[in-house]
Amino acid sequence: MFQFNYVKAKSLADAAALLKANPEAKLMSGGMTLLPTLKQGLAQPSHLVDIGALPELTGIEVKGDTLVIGAATRHCDVASSPVVKKALPALAYLAHQIGDPQVRNRGTIGGSVANNDPAADYPSALLALNATVVTNRREIAADNFFQGMFATALEEGEIVVRIVFPLPKRAAYEKFPHPASGYAMAGVFIADTAAGVRVAVTGAGPGVFRWNDAEAALAQGLKAGVLDALHVDATDLNEDFHASREYRANLVQVMGKRALQKLLA
Amino acid sequence: MAKITLTVNGAPHAREVEDRTLLVDLLRDHLGLTGTHVGCDTSQCGCCTVHLNGRAVKSCTMLAAQAEGADIVTIEGLAKGETLHPVQQAFTDCHALQCGFCTPGMIMATAAFLKDNPNPTDEEIYRGLEGNICRCTGYINIVKAVKQAAQTMK
Numbered sequence: 102m103f104q105f106n107y108v109k110a111k112s113l114a115d116a117a118a119l120l121k122a123n124p125e126a127k128l129m130s131g132g133m134t135l136l137p138t139l140k141q142g143l144a145q146p147s148h149l150v151d152i153g154a155l156p157e158l159t160g161i162e163v164k165g166d167t168l169v170i171g172a173a174t175r176h177c178d179v180a181s182s183p184v185v186k187k188a189l190p191a192l193a194y195l196a197h198q199i200g201d202p203q204v205r206n207r208g209t210i211g212g213s214v215a216n217n218d219p220a221a222d223y224p225s226a227l228l229a230l231n232a233t234v235v236t237n238r239r240e241i242a243a244d245n246f247f248q249g250m251f252a253t254a255l256e257e258g259e260i261v262v263r264i265v266f267p268l269p270k271r272a273a274y275e276k277f278p279h280p281a282s283g284y285a286m287a288g289v290f291i292a293d294t295a296a297g298v299r300v301a302v303t304g305a306g307p308g309v310f311r312w313n314d315a316e317a318a319l320a321q322g323l324k325a326g327v328l329d330a331l332h333v334d335a336t337d338l339n340e341d342f343h344a345s346r347e348y349r350a351n352l353v354q355v356m357g358k359r360a361l362q363k364l365l366a
Numbered sequence: 367m368a369k370i371t372l373t374v375n376g377a378p379h380a381r382e383v384e385d386r387t388l389l390v391d392l393l394r395d396h397l398g399l400t401g402t403h404v405g406c407d408t409s410q411c412g413c414c415t416v417h418l419n420g421r422a423v424k425s426c427t428m429l430a431a432q433a434e435g436a437d438i439v440t441i442e443g444l445a446k447g448e449t450l451h452p453v454q455q456a457f458t459d460c461h462a463l464q465c466g467f468c469t470p471g472m473i474m475a476t477a478a479f480l481k482d483n484p485n486p487t488d489e490e491i492y493r494g495l496e497g498n499i500c501r502c503t504g505y506i507n508i509v510k511a512v513k514q515a516a517q518t519m520k
Contacts, residue, residue, distance in 0.1 A: 107368055107385035107431045136388075136427045137409050149385075151432065177421075201497030202479065203412060206421040207428070281410045283496065 102139045106148045113157045113237055113260065116150050120258040123148045128260065130158075130173050133200065133208035134216045158211060158262060163188050168266040172211025176200070179210060191272035195222050195290070198276055200283040211261040214246075217253050217308065219339065220284035222276065224309035228301035229290035230272065233265040240265075249308045269294045273364035275356045276304065279343055286344055287352035289360045291319070298323060300357065305338050305349040315357055325365055328357045368431045374399065375443030383430055389423075390414045392430035393440055401441035401470045405499075412498030415471035416440045422478035424497070441470035444477065452518040453477050453511070462511035464502035472498045476512050485516060 110116035120126050126148035129135050138144050152158060158173035161182050168188045170179060179185055179196035186193045199205055199213075199222050213223040214234060227234070227243040234241045237260045246254050255261070269292040276288030285304030289312070292299050298319040300312040318327045335350035344352070368387070371380040374397060381396050393399045393416065404426055405413030414426040417439040444451035450458070453476050463469040472495065479486070479494040486494065491512045492505075500508060 102386045104384065104386055107429060109431075109434075132429070132432065133409070133427060136429070139386075140407060149429075153432070201412070202494060203415055203422050203424045203475065203497040204409070204427075206418075206423050281499065282408070 103142070103145045105139075105146050107151065108148055109151045110155060113152075113155055113262070116152050116155070116260060117237060117258060119148065119150045120260075123150075124257070126150050128152055128215070130212035131175065131208040132212075133204050134212060134218060134221075152260065153209065160263070161185060163268075164265075166268050168192070168268060169263055170210055170266070171263050172214075172261045173209050174211075176205040176208045176210070176213075177202075180205060188268055189266060189272065191274050191290070191292075192226055192266065195226055195274040195276075198222060198274075198278065198283070204283070210264060214264065215253060215255060215261050217247055217249075217251055218284070219250050219306065219308050220279075220286070220304045222274070222285055222288055222303060225285075225288050225290040225301040225303035226266070226272075226274065227264065228309050228311060229292040229299045230266050230269060230294065231296070231299065232267070234261055235263045235265060236261055247309050252308070267294065271364050273360045275360040275363060277352045277356055287349055287356045289353060289356040291315075291357070291360045291364050293323060293364065302353055302357075305333075305353050307337070307339065312353070312357065319361075323365070325362065328354065328361055331357070368434075370430050370434055372433050372436050372438060374438045375440060381430075385429070385431060387430045388426055389416070389418075389428040389430050389433050389438075390425040392433075393425060393438070399440050399442050403467055403470060405467060405471075410499065411468070411471070412475060413468050413471040415474040415498065417474060417478060420478075420481075422475050422497070439474075441474060444473065451477065453480070453515040456511040456515035456518065457508075460507045460511040460514055462503065462507040468498060468500045468502075472500065472508060476515065480512070480516055480519060484520065486512065488513075 127146035129149045158171045160171040176196045176199045272292040274290045276285045287305045288303040300315040303309045333350040333353045335346040338346040338349045340346040403413035405411035409427040
């Protein structure tokens with residue numbers, strides 16, 4: 102890796118100040134995405150500002166009809182939290198599918214969301230549930246947050262503090278993982294929300310997207326078999342040496358059907 | 367440069383290293399604990415697995431600086447003198463290694479896994495060791511070893 106300066110932030114304000122003073126600095130939470138990126142030489146930050154231990158970024162709690170999770174919460178803790186398992190079990194299941202046990206012991210939800218890897222799992226949950234990303238400056242709805250491959254609405258120096266998930270009536274997630282990395286080759290999150298059924302797909306396209314045809318079909322009736330006849334247009338899907346775009350289109354449909362089955366079970 | 371103090375296998379250590387030093391490099395190159403291996407460049411293989419504050423982590427995907435103040439256990443820290451840890455013993459008894467390159471990481475992952483899953487099914491073992499890849503064995507004897515260790519550790 103290129104040289105950089107490592108700094109452990111003492112507080113959220115300290116982290117913000119460090120980012121302001123060092124425009125080429127990057128935040129690090131779990132580091133499960135950032136460090137592999139640096140090892141591949143794909144980024145060359147001047148500083149790594151470690152926010153992984155900041156108390157302002159911790160916590161899992163139900164507040165009214167929402168589930169609030171601090172940005173530095175590790176995947177293993179979301180996966181095993183009795184609070185999450187009770188209020189939003191699909192999210193606990195999703196967290197349990199991320200990467201592998203060692204990655205889940207370090208990776209965090211804030212890092213995943215801020216990075217917006219096209220194959221990350223959390224973006225599909227945020228988009229399907231229309232969660233709110235709370236930063237140290239404002240609140241951003243998921244619909245406006247994810248802006249394409251590794252692109253989010255976050256501004257220079259802005260820090261994700263917590264995610265607020267409105268609790269759905271029901272939800273389910275199913276993904277087809279890459280066998281070595283565990284990344285989603287296609288992951289579908291279906292949420293039966295107060296504002297209707299929302300379906301978000303990750304892993305298959307350049308960024309997480311809502312599967313409009315599936316939502317329209319499920320709006321007619323949330324029952325088994327509704328997705329069977331749907332074909333996913335492969336045109337804008339990812340093509341790489343793991344899978345062709347046609348194969349990904351098929352995976353989206355299969356994972357969608359499995360998620361629906363789980364939701365109805 | 368970063369000044370790191372941490373505990374490794376029960377002993378305190380302090381080293382001054384470049385900020386970009388990975389935890390695995392601190393353990394191998396600075397502390398001479400070469401049982402922890404570097405097997406890939408992509409955080410997938412798990413050969414570098416150690417315990418950090420009781421949790422299995424990939425030491426190639428952590429900075430040494432992130433381990434400041436932490437309690438690390440490496441493969442060298444499992445045996446008690448001449449007595450192998452039950453997981454090590456099981457890997458020997460069940461011929462769960464051939465070249466041995468993945469083995470330290472596999473054993474560290476297993477030891478952590480069994481703490482939370484003392485009585486695992488085969489399926490749970492497959493899932494529990496997903497972070498570790500073996501080129502030689504086809505995993506059959508590794509699974510047997512995990513089950514034997516679970517029995518011994520009851």
